[in-house]
Amino acid sequence: MNAHGHVAAAVFPDEARAAFAAAYPDQAAKLGHGLVGHELLTLEALAELAERMPAASVEYNLGALPLGVRPEDTPGNGLTLGETIRTIETNGSWAVLKNVESDAAYGALLDRALGELAPLVDRRTGPMLHREAFIFLSSPGSVTPFHMDPEHNILLQIRGQKTMTVFPAGDEELVPAIQSESFHAGGHRNLDWRDAFRDRGTAVTLLPGDAIHVPVKAPHFVENGSSVSVSLSVTWRSERSVAEGELHSLNALLRRRRLPTGQIGPTPETQGVRRLAYRIMRKLGV
Template identity: 75%
Template sequence: MTAHSPITNAQTMTFPESARAAFAAAYPDQPARLCHDLVGHDLLTLDALATLAERMPASSVEYNLGKLPLGVRPEDTPSNGLTLGETIRTIETNGSWAVLKNVERDPAYGALLDAALADLEPIVRAATGPMLHREAFIFLTSPGSVTPFHMDPEHNILLQIMGTKVMTVFPARDEALVPAQKSEDFHGGGHRNLVWQDGFKARGTAFPLAPGEAIHVPVKAPHFVENGPAVSISLSVTWRSERSVAEGELHSFNALLRKRGLPTGTVSARPERQGLRRLIYRVMRKLGV
């Protein structure tokens, strides 16, 4: 894709053949470094993103000071004292972090998401079924900012557009990192941030990212991000699958059982196959048990 051109040509690929091959080898359970062709796109400049942010609802934006401890509690996250537009336009010097959520609700950014995921859809469908609940998020970070240790419920690919960062990714389903009760709380609406211990770092793999590079992050693989010496813009394209939905249902089922003092069950590496437990959970939820 040439810089400054909107995605209108169905033959234009966001992810070249080498990236699609690397993704196919890793998906859904392993992180993988990929490459992409969105650097320089008109929709992903600071000015374009500031304009987008100013017309988005407050519920779809989050921003705060960026130099945070890896294990900061959500309630301790400090404000930067600026408006969102000011935060983005002066992000080079204001020491902040911002995320624009669900940018796919804007038609132009929705087309950007659809084009990116179209490259990967056949691979995803073969492994975990249809792509469900597709979303896009844009992260803007000042030099030296840190995104604390956390996890996300979606299949995720983070595309680096401007600047550099290092994402350190940890294995999913490691209960030393994410205890079972934390997963249960998370799927019940609990915060994404996780408790950090210094001994965890050796369990992770660091992935340096430069413009034109990307990383596949498996569902609920814990990670943290350290920004480089320049402003960073990253685009996150995400989706759910029957597997990720099933995992959420099974952890929610365990939360119901634990609340009633009943034995909880194991959530397997293939939760979509645990049909009976999922059915029982859906019946209990429907009945309000």
């Protein structure tokens, strides 16, 4: 129920929840959502949110970048964050507001959205852990470079159009094991791009009211359409995603000592002996 006493409509309608249930956790899936026009997701509301957030939780820069740009080569845009958001239609920039769930109103919105999916997630990968929300604002023509993320993720398109090209998780040609290991040790999420990869991806165009489920570490890049884009990303971890990170980190420790690395199966949460070995090695500082 909202502040006016009305029962809030579902964030994810029945057919979206059914599509999500069929795809989770390993397949990308296009979904629908009901947050277009939400009062917390207008440009002015987001500019005000950005101005009250800690500096460490906001990132913004020029938007028209090559798919393989290095993090240290990304140029700034010369504007304040509030100016960037209020003038995003014309300033050629990109901004992300991180961990907006730390603001009470946005935290309630995240809880509402993920609460609708929690029973479906629980059945497959256990309880939702470490829930977070991010808001992406991009000028026309912006590109988010080829990268992967460590969380289960649903991106909801609020305004404008973007095309996300999603690649299968677990393809070692796209993400070699050694890159996964360095990623879990704190390495950058951007990946090496080769034009030959493009045909392996599935391009999904997102209009306002569309959403996409992106599996853990499924590589993807995003190309913005000809108008301003606003997207909300709702994410969580699971025992499966945590276990996968632990097993890659164990392999990194073993590889550094020139010891044989282990296979990571499709249900890493069941590889308890290796996960325990990693925790012991980490505790001992091995």
